[in-house]
Amino acid sequence: MLQIPLWKRVTIWAFCALGLLMAMPNAFYTKVETHNDALQAIELSGETPELLADQASWPDWLPSSLINLGLDLRGGAHLLAEVHVSDVYEARLQGMWSEVRDALRPERTTVGTIRLQDSAADELRVRISQPEGMARALEIVRGLARPVTTLAGVGASDIEVRAENDVIVVNLSDAEKVATDERTVQQSLEIIRRRVDEVGTREPTIQRQGTERILIQVPGVGSAAELKDIIGTPAKLEFKPVVGRTQDSNANPGVGNELLPSIDEEGVFYILERAAVVSGEELVDAQPSFDQNGRPAVNFRFNPTGARKFGTYTAENIGSPFAIVLDEEVISAPVIQSHIPGGSGIITGRFSVEETTNLAVLLRAGALPAKMTFLEERTIGPELGQDSIDAGKLACIVAFAAVLIFMALSYGLFGLFANIALIINVGLIFGLLSMIGATLTLPGIAGIVLTIGMAVDANVLIFERIREELKTAKGPARAIELGYEKALSAILDANITTFITAVILFVMGSGPVRGFSITLGLGIITSVFTAIFVTRVMIIMWFERRKPNTIEV
Amino acid sequence: MRLKLVPSETNWDFFKRWKLWLGVSGVMMVVAFVSFMLQGLNYGIDFRGGTTIRTESAQALDVAAYRSALEPLNLGDVSITEVFDPTFGPKQNVSMIRIQAQDDQESVTVDLLESVSGALLQIDPDMKFPSVESVGPKVSGELIQTAALAVALAIGAVLIYIWLRFEWQFALGAVAALIHDVILTIGVFSEVQIKFDLAIIAALLTIVGYSLNDTVVVFDRVRENLRKYKKKDLKEVLNLSINETLSRTMMTSVTTLLALVSLYILGGDVIRGFVFAMIWGVIVGTYSSIFVASAFLLYLGVKRDWTKQDANAGTQFSGIDA
Numbered sequence: 091m092l093q094i095p096l097w098k099r100v101t102i103w104a105f106c107a108l109g110l111l112m113a114m115p116n117a118f119y120t121k122v123e124t125h126n127d128a129l130q131a132i133e134l135s136g137e138t139p140e141l142l143a144d145q146a147s148w149p150d151w152l153p154s155s156l157i158n159l160g161l162d163l164r165g166g167a168h169l170l171a172e173v174h175v176s177d178v179y180e181a182r183l184q185g186m187w188s189e190v191r192d193a194l195r196p197e198r199t200t201v202g203t204i205r206l207q208d209s210a211a212d213e214l215r216v217r218i219s220q221p222e223g224m225a226r227a228l229e230i231v232r233g234l235a236r237p238v239t240t241l242a243g244v245g246a247s248d249i250e251v252r253a254e255n256d257v258i259v260v261n262l263s264d265a266e267k268v269a270t271d272e273r274t275v276q277q278s279l280e281i282i283r284r285r286v287d288e289v290g291t292r293e294p295t296i297q298r299q300g301t302e303r304i305l306i307q308v309p310g311v312g313s314a315a316e317l318k319d320i321i322g323t324p325a326k327l328e329f330k331p332v333v334g335r336t337q338d339s340n341a342n343p344g345v346g347n348e349l350l351p352s353i354d355e356e357g358v359f360y361i362l363e364r365a366a367v368v369s370g371e372e373l374v375d376a377q378p379s380f381d382q383n384g385r386p387a388v389n390f391r392f393n394p395t396g397a398r399k400f401g402t403y404t405a406e407n408i409g410s411p412f413a414i415v416l417d418e419e420v421i422s423a424p425v426i427q428s429h430i431p432g433g434s435g436i437i438t439g440r441f442s443v444e445e446t447t448n449l450a451v452l453l454r455a456g457a458l459p460a461k462m463t464f465l466e467e468r469t470i471g472p473e474l475g476q477d478s479i480d481a482g483k484l485a486c487i488v489a490f491a492a493v494l495i496f497m498a499l500s501y502g503l504f505g506l507f508a509n510i511a512l513i514i515n516v517g518l519i520f521g522l523l524s525m526i527g528a529t530l531t532l533p534g535i536a537g538i539v540l541t542i543g544m545a546v547d548a549n550v551l552i553f554e555r556i557r558e559e560l561k562t563a564k565g566p567a568r569a570i571e572l573g574y575e576k577a578l579s580a581i582l583d584a585n586i587t588t589f590i591t592a593v594i595l596f597v598m599g600s601g602p603v604r605g606f607s608i609t610l611g612l613g614i615i616t617s618v619f620t621a622i623f624v625t626r627v628m629i630i631m632w633f634e635r636r637k638p639n640t641i642e643v
Numbered sequence: 644m645r646l647k648l649v650p651s652e653t654n655w656d657f658f659k660r661w662k663l664w665l666g667v668s669g670v671m672m673v674v675a676f677v678s679f680m681l682q683g684l685n686y687g688i689d690f691r692g693g694t695t696i697r698t699e700s701a702q703a704l705d706v707a708a709y710r711s712a713l714e715p716l717n718l719g720d721v722s723i724t725e726v727f728d729p730t731f732g733p734k735q736n737v738s739m740i741r742i743q744a745q746d747d748q749e750s751v752t753v754d755l756l757e758s759v760s761g762a763l764l765q766i767d768p769d770m771k772f773p774s775v776e777s778v779g780p781k782v783s784g785e786l787i788q789t790a791a792l793a794v795a796l797a798i799g800a801v802l803i804y805i806w807l808r809f810e811w812q813f814a815l816g817a818v819a820a821l822i823h824d825v826i827l828t829i830g831v832f833s834e835v836q837i838k839f840d841l842a843i844i845a846a847l848l849t850i851v852g853y854s855l856n857d858t859v860v861v862f863d864r865v866r867e868n869l870r871k872y873k874k875k876d877l878k879e880v881l882n883l884s885i886n887e888t889l890s891r892t893m894m895t896s897v898t899t900l901l902a903l904v905s906l907y908i909l910g911g912d913v914i915r916g917f918v919f920a921m922i923w924g925v926i927v928g929t930y931s932s933i934f935v936a937s938a939f940l941l942y943l944g945v946k947r948d949w950t951k952q953d954a955n956a957g958t959q960f961s962g963i964d965a
Contacts, residue, residue: 469775477864554894
């Protein structure tokens with residue numbers, strides 16, 4: 091009657107053993123962590139005696155995946171940034187201006203002279219002096235359109251061109267905007283990753299959230315402000331021709347020009363051409379260094395295209411001033427003394443050594459394509475995290491002990507079976523968490539404690555049912571069997587409904603809440619497994635050995 | 644000798660005054676709701692934006708001194724509360740400072756933080772700031788929407804699942820109990836003014852899960868007994884089912900409470916509010932599965948004949964031409 095085939099028993103115990111094995115590294119957290127760090131370091135930079143010693147602190151053949159500790163447990167900084175994707179539209183359209191100009195120039199006889207007009211940021215307005223040539227002009231400008239490749243916008247082109255009297259208006263098409271946004275965010279993500287990696291911290295999380303947001307979590311950083319310094323600076327470097335210099339902050343720079351403040355000299359503004367000659371995108375290297383006067387400076391080198399543009403421009407404009415612009419501020423505006431052919435140069439200004447080091451890092455990693463604002467920032471100190479871990483551990487142990495004692499008192503031997511299952515259950519949760527590389531947060535610990543409390547529920551249901559079946563006196567074996575059978579529907583229904591809420595939490599929640607939903611969800615799976623299979627195997631194995639005539643539950 | 648929370652054979656009449664209990668629950672819900680409307684919740688920065696700074700100092704905490712140090716900065720609404728916890732050492736004086744969201748600013752600026760910490764360091768140069776959190780108004784608005792949506796979705800999903808597994812009356816009974824639990828929990832949070840943040844939403848959803856767990860176990864037995872005792876009236880069947888599952892209900896509630904109470908006492912102040920919500924939820928959830936869910940089921944009545952096909956089944960929509 092009470093039988094489970096051997097293969098099932100083996101499978102059940104094998105699952106338990108595997109889970110416990112996967113959970114084991116977490117009991118030796120620091121050791122395994124040193125081992126893993128050393129392993130990674132060796133892969134990156136080769137072996138050293140210290141690293142090898144560190145690696146030996148945990149045997150290679152044992153599993154070594156650990157549960158990641160969330161920021162609230164380990165300490166670190168958390169930022170949620172929003173990328174201003176529309177910034178990029180303006181730059182794109184400005185880039186269009188030179189294309190439009192060059193395309194219309196050969197047709198001067200039909201369209202007349204062309205002039206750039208002031209316009210909103212998301213459009214380009216060009217006036218032609220002979221409106222009767224508008225049809226031809228539109229045709230030419232439309233010819234500049236390129237197809238956009240997106241999933242939805244097949245066959246769409248990147249710009250929309252229309253005429254308003256004698257003005258050609260160019261807009262980005264919606265399909266192009268979507269595609270640009272996508273590119274901008276991807277690019278920002280990549281650049282943030284590079285910058286964080288340059289600073290070198292452990293396991294940063296850099297994730298895209300929604301369409302325009304990026305979540306950055308870096309453990310071990312002292313404060314979110316520090317992190318913001320690294321990733322929040324656009325670091326957009328441009329070299330622009332100087333038109334003039336003024337003290338008037340409200341001066342009208344004229345169409346196609348812009349007015350930018352000087353970074354060092356208070357009250358000085360430069361009028362610059364809006365279109366850059368060369369920009370930071372064409373840099374291949376940047377290093378902190380010192381200028382001939384021994385002041386901190388940054389050396390840079392252009393790629394071949396950048397070098398050629400820079401060379402040509404300097405050759406043609408000897409004697410005119412030339413501005414180096416970083417993030418909309420003029421760092422310096424030296425006069426071009428001679429043709430600079432090699433494509434390398436130096437940025438000098440009133441920098442400290444630290445500033446030049448940072449600037450070099452930022453220039454190497456590349457400029458952010460658009461500005462970002464920070465919607466959310468959190469810093470958790472490592473001590474607070476450690477306090478939470480200690481408190482959580484203690485609470486877990488006490489909760490565990492209380493439940494174990496209570497179960498043993500209530501159900502005697504069967505309570506002991508349930509307790510063994512409970513211990514296996516917690517082991518399995520930790521094993522699964524390490525296996526999927528989940529992150530344990532403070533609410534996650536609460537989830538585990540709650541699971542400890544609730545995990546016995548399935549066993550309680552079964553034991554209570556066995557008690558009831560014993561009353562109708564069908565013999566112990568039959569009572570046990572019926573107990574399991576009849577309790578099953580209640581166990582499944584009750585746990586599936588709780589599981590549904592865990593899934594909803596996972597999908598809707600973020601950060602710590604998500605951590606909680608993971609432990610809760612896994613806890614439900616493991617507790618159903620241990621209650622239905624593990625305790626059953628234990629009870630049946632006991633029953634087969636003893637063959638008792640009566641049992642007490 | 645076994646520890647028994649309830650006698651092994653009980654025959655208590657839970658439905659003697661079931662209308663009264665439904666009434667009491669209804670009144671409590673109204674009280675909770677009125678408290679929520681009048682007093683509102685003590686929203687954390689997750690939901691209304693702003694900055695919280697946790698300070699830790701070896702010196703005794705003087706809230707007035709902190710307040711006057713921050714006054715010249717013109718930060719708007721600043722609240723300073725002292726945090727007590729049995730796990731703190733003797734030289735651990737902790738406070739939470741909350742600053743409202745500053746105008747037209749998404750997250751807090753470096754300057755603001757520096758001026759605040761500068762002002763506080765004048766009181767105690769060794770003061771530490773173990774955590775600084777800042778949420779912009781844009782995100783907080785979205786967070787509250789998502790949270791409300793999550794709770795609504797959870798209840799909706801449960802409604803559908805129970806409807807599929809049982810009958811619609813059961814589903815309505817379970818959902819009535821859930822709404823009861825959620826409203827009472829929100830009411831307690833508004834009454835006691837404990838900080839209501841994202842983690843509390845997680846707690847609310849767990850309460851939903853727990854309460855449901857309890858309700859489903861009772862309902863499962865009701866379903867079984869309805870098939871078994873075809874002649875007994877619904878009230879008797881419900882009462883019998885609750886009595887039969889009572890021992891289990893108490894066992895599970897007590898083990899869960901044991902675990903939660905140890906977390907409440909020992910788990911540190913950071914998650915105390917969260918654990919408080921869960922403890923309250925377990926108590927309310929246990930109560931509601933008997934006195935709300937089952938009583939509501941009694942009020943609705945159940946179709947008794949489980950063997951025969953419903954004569955109307957399938958003909959309900961026969962007039963509609965697809």
